[in-house]
Amino acid sequence: MDDQAIPLDAETKAVEMPEDHREELRLWLRILTCTTLIEGEVRRRLREQFDVTLPRFDLMAQLDKAPDGMTLSDLSKRMMVSNGNLTGLVDRLVASGHIVRTASPTDRRASVISLTESGRAEFRTMAAEHEHWIAELFGDLTEKDRGELMRLLGKTKLSARRAIQGEGQ
Amino acid sequence: MDDQAIPLDAETKAVEMPEDHREELRLWLRILTCTTLIEGEVRRRLREQFDVTLPRFDLMAQLDKAPDGMTLSDLSKRMMVSNGNLTGLVDRLVASGHIVRTASPTDRRASVISLTESGRAEFRTMAAEHEHWIAELFGDLTEKDRGELMRLLGKTKLSARRAIQGEGQ
DNA sequence: CTAATTTATTTTAAGCTTAAAATAATTGCT
DNA sequence: AGCAATTATTTTAAGCTTAAAATAAATTAG
Numbered sequence A, B: 001m002d003d004q005a006i007p008l009d010a011e012t013k014a015v016e017m018p019e020d021h022r023e024e025l026r027l028w029l030r031i032l033t034c035t036t037l038i039e040g041e042v043r044r045r046l047r048e049q050f051d052v053t054l055p056r057f058d059l060m061a062q063l064d065k066a067p068d069g070m071t072l073s074d075l076s077k078r079m080m081v082s083n084g085n086l087t088g089l090v091d092r093l094v095a096s097g098h099i100v101r102t103a104s105p106t107d108r109r110a111s112v113i114s115l116t117e118s119g120r121a122e123f124r125t126m127a128a129e130h131e132h133w134i135a136e137l138f139g140d141l142t143e144k145d146r147g148e149l150m151r152l153l154g155k156t157k158l159s160a161r162r163a164i165q166g167e168g169q
Numbered sequence C: 001c002t003a004a005t006t007t008a009t010t011t012t013a014a015g016c017t018t019a020a021a022a023t024a025a026t027t028g029c030t
Numbered sequence D: 001a002g003c004a005a006t007t008a009t010t011t012t013a014a015g016c017t018t019a020a021a022a023t024a025a026a027t028t029a030g
Helices: A010-016 A022-050 A054-064 A072-079 A083-095 A117-137 A143-168 B010-016 B022-050 B054-064 B072-079 B083-095 B117-137 B143-168
Strands: A099-103 A111-115 B099-103 B111-115
Touching: A022 A054, A022 A117, A022 B022, A022 B117, A022 B143, A054 A072, A054 A083, A054 A099, A054 A111, A054 A117, A072 A083, A072 A111, A083 A099, A111 A117, A117 B022, A117 B143, A143 B022, A143 B117, A143 B143, B022 B054, B022 B117, B054 B072, B054 B083, B054 B099, B054 B111, B054 B117, B072 B083, B072 B111, B083 B099, B111 B117
Parallel strands: none
Antiparallel strands: A099 A111, B099 B111
16 A cells, blocks of 8 residues: 555564554544434424423333333333433333333232323324434435445444454353 | 336325335434444443543543644534533543643633643543444444445435524524 | 623533442242 | 342432523624
8 A cells, every 4th residue: 555665574564553443433433423413403303392302202112112011121121221210211201191100910020111091192293203303314315325324234233242242251 | 116906196195105214213223223332332441441431531532632722612512512511521520630721811701621641641542442442343344334334424414414404494 | 882792601400321239029949 | 948149120329411591701783
């Protein structure tokens, strides 16, 4: 690549020019920018149009997919947030009447969380709007762009998981 | 595209099959998963190896690029966080000796934030490690993958900005 | 020059988030 | 059965985050 006046054999070069990873760093920062931008806008619209926070919306989205409800542990894994975080979030959504806690019939430690009827109705109204917002935010991407982005992010997800899991063992 | 047994003229179809945007939604959720996964791991390693939080690291990263320091407003725009958030973050980093506040010589409302010598040294040590982590997390992507991902995310960023700006006017 | 507006920052109140420690119930082992 | 380890959840302490209101200084308009 960069032929210089001073010749360097491969090994010397490896020592003096350890790989730099600025490209990967720029890629990561760009992913982060996209996420922050879109998430901030979604958060803002949820608050303005439905007076709901994103974490509450996310929790209800999980419950909407589970007609029989979920335990806090299930929610914790799916949402990738801590147990302690969920305790408070669930408390607030119970207080606002969107969800209910039921004692698990099989495990006295656990409680099962499910949407109330009105909670589900309200969620579905919001979710329909939300889907439009996302479509609008990604509106300039072609179908091909989206497919390719999906594929590359799938690869990224696996790569990250490998790096995270691999290091623990 | 999809010729069906039941013929529908274009208008009927538009009414009965309003566009669904599940694909865009799945794409958004995948971006979010990647970000959460990687960000969580970076956060964990920063805490374990350097006893520092990600917001503090991010703030120092901005300052490291600005040898003459930055005002809170500059930081707020660059980091895409609220002013009020920065007040507290800056206070804590001043308390730990990583940064200093200086009164702006030209504007009595503003203060200029800059890294201390030891803060800069500490940041650079962390930043070098951080760059390796990111390279490792993205390790399974080829150079071509990364270039393509960068391009598509660039397009996504512009698309989102257009959708956000366009709606305000 | 003065009043109105804008800009820079802080404060406040509320909620989100985490890690670590504590409780309590269940499961596995012998 | 009885003890150890695991699992489900809550509590605690600390910090992050935001929106909205407040304060104060600078800029603009007339």
